[in-house]
Amino acid sequence: MTHLTRCPLNPARARSLTGSPQRLHAAVAAAFPPPPGGQTTRHRVLWRLEEKEHQPTLLILSPTPPDLTHLVEQAGWPRLATPDAPGWDTRPYTPLLERLHSGMRLHFRLTANPTRAVHRPGQRGVRTALTTPADQIQWLLDRAAPAGFTIPVDERIPSGAPRVTVSATRALRFPRTTDSGARRDVHLRTATYDGLLDVVDPDALRRTLTDGIGRGKAYGCGLLTVARDTA
Template identity: 35%
Template sequence: MTTIWLTRIIPNPRNRQASRDFRNSVELHYRVMKLFPDNLGDQARKQLGILFRAEETPQGPYLLLQSRTQPDLNLLPPDYGKADTRPLSPLLDALRPGLPVRYRIDANAVRKPRKTTQELHGLKPVVALTGPAAVEWWRRQAEQSGLKIDTVHATQLIAASGLKAQDKQRIHNARTRFEGNALISDPALLRRRVEEGIGRGKAYGCGLLSLAPATTA
């Protein structure tokens, strides 16, 4: 099977480029893509399986980056921060039915109303979900990804946003963090969904599903 790589980048808080990137999801996307070959065309992110998630901790932010190709960390700007890469495949190879896991994902939970419903209620083509509706969305996604959810904790996050350089299109993806415990029901399906990501907004920090072994109470 293809090796999946997991990279952690801890930015230097005194580095101006790093500070700018971590304030803007579009800039962070550009920074991530610069760590990989640039001759793959419009579908490069999808071909390379690139997913990322920015995390905030009391010690400061860091970036988790997942990919099918190992990134070239030498392409980070000088003094950008600390970074290391390790294979994720050992964890994925250990997935088995009934294994209890902890999970975390920042997802763009949305629904697409029918055209008649849009017109009747003046809705946008894509509507962001919050509260119980978002949790129900995640439960469906998890079930379709080989996970049997036990617990869910949902946190509304600041939207992933920024301005694309090419066409000046403004990106604004609502984000909800889902985390909790689950049991694996279909390891092969779960592995595929981990590799591909879940939901929309994958280019801008959504869809990366992280798993870790958990013990039952």
């Protein structure tokens, strides 16, 4: 079973979290118990921070429902929480995954970390962020087929441009403490995509929706969400 959770955050209390993907990653990880039986790895948990009209909302995709009590107490509206409305909403995502079929058209949103490897003579490839909308969109188009979908073109215009836009970008810099205790800065550039996709390989798309796309998943990248196209 897969679950999708939405947790609205109090913008006045959540600034220390929304400004640091590292802190938000830790808050998401704390919403799940340690793996059972001495296992050292957790199931994949994807998350994304959305901000609309200065209202941040945290989305979490996970195999088990999270307990976000600590997050509501720290960055939500704890006095308004009740047993029936604890401050977040978790719903099954598996029914949507099971309804996917070839030829289906869906709206999608994705925040990703589009990069490419720049090779120099005698050196290993260095990951470099893609900064222009054209390069960022091409990065997604290159990954669409293995991910189980295509992005249709807009037949209403002569150029036939793909029906996807980069609706937001962010350049983030935040500190991270390594396992050895060393402190280093992380530089992360993200792009948020909004558009339409056509399902080509339902099984591949199911894997993409649960495993994510690209790098930076620990920092809120890679979660692809879809909804029915009602047009």
